[in-house]
Amino acid sequence: MSQSAPPPPYEQQPQPSDAVPYAPPVPPAPQKDNVALGLVAALGAALVAAALYGVVIGLTKHEIGWAAVGVGFVIGLAAGKVGGRNPALAVAGAMLALGAVYIGHLVGEAMIGADSVGVSFSKLIFQHFGLVQDAWKEDADPLTFLFFGLAAFAAFSGTKKAAA
Template sequence: MAQSTPPPQPAEGNPYAQQPTEGNPYAQQPGAMPPPPAPFAPAPPAPARGNVALGLVVAVVAALVTAGIYGAIVGATEYEIGYAAVGVGFLIGLAAGKLGGSHPVLPVVSAVLSLGAVYAGQLIGIAMIGADASGMSVMTIFTDHFDVVTKAWSEEADLLTFVFLGVGAFAAFSGAKKAAA
């Protein structure tokens, strides 16, 4: 009767020693050398952070976009929605903080931009409501009859309107602080 011998064990501490192949054509072959180390590859560039000018530009773009979205929401629902104002402020602050870093001017500018974006969104919403009522386009109402739109805003403004402005500004300030951390 033939006895089987155990497979040879690699030399202790040598990970490149001969391993049992047991029919595996891809197993380590005797005397094989380890693969050469990969050539030096530069690390991918880090995302742009700490660039205050870029943070300000992105915050302005975010303010314009979110003002339009908030205006569409106000115009479609004919209501001011507080969560939307918080979202406007937070997105502006997030954009400024992520790309602008922790510069102390960014939260303040984000809050001011948020005030403008929420106000502009409310004006756009009023223009949309006026366009539905009059049959004119929103752009015609907003550009040619801007005085009527602002007068309608000032007549409709109540305590809740100013609360939404303040909450949006607070969300922008805190969003910029948190995004920069």
């Protein structure tokens, strides 16, 4: 039996960088580009954000611009993180943000109207939806439409930033 020599001290052992003269670069992570899943995530975010925005309007009895921007950004964030870099997601996110802000305004208007008339919110919004829309049209001013634009812009740019 022959005995082998003890291994050299730790400092003298070959390092991985010494053993391989050239290591190929690590390929970048594959980009996710799932438009359908991004749209589903954006739609879900739009429904939740619209409801929350409506509750904020109904409780405060005021439109709040930063909340509209938040609605758009949340929708864009969901679309970009889940769906990827597809430009269609940014456009769809902006459209969904417009719809979410509109629905939020209607929910807020119905909450305010239900409070002042003394009926339930669900009865007013589901059975007298035309009255809610008419009340919104009367209350809409240029600032209202500015909030629509801010939400759409936030969704568009949020989608692009989240996908990066």
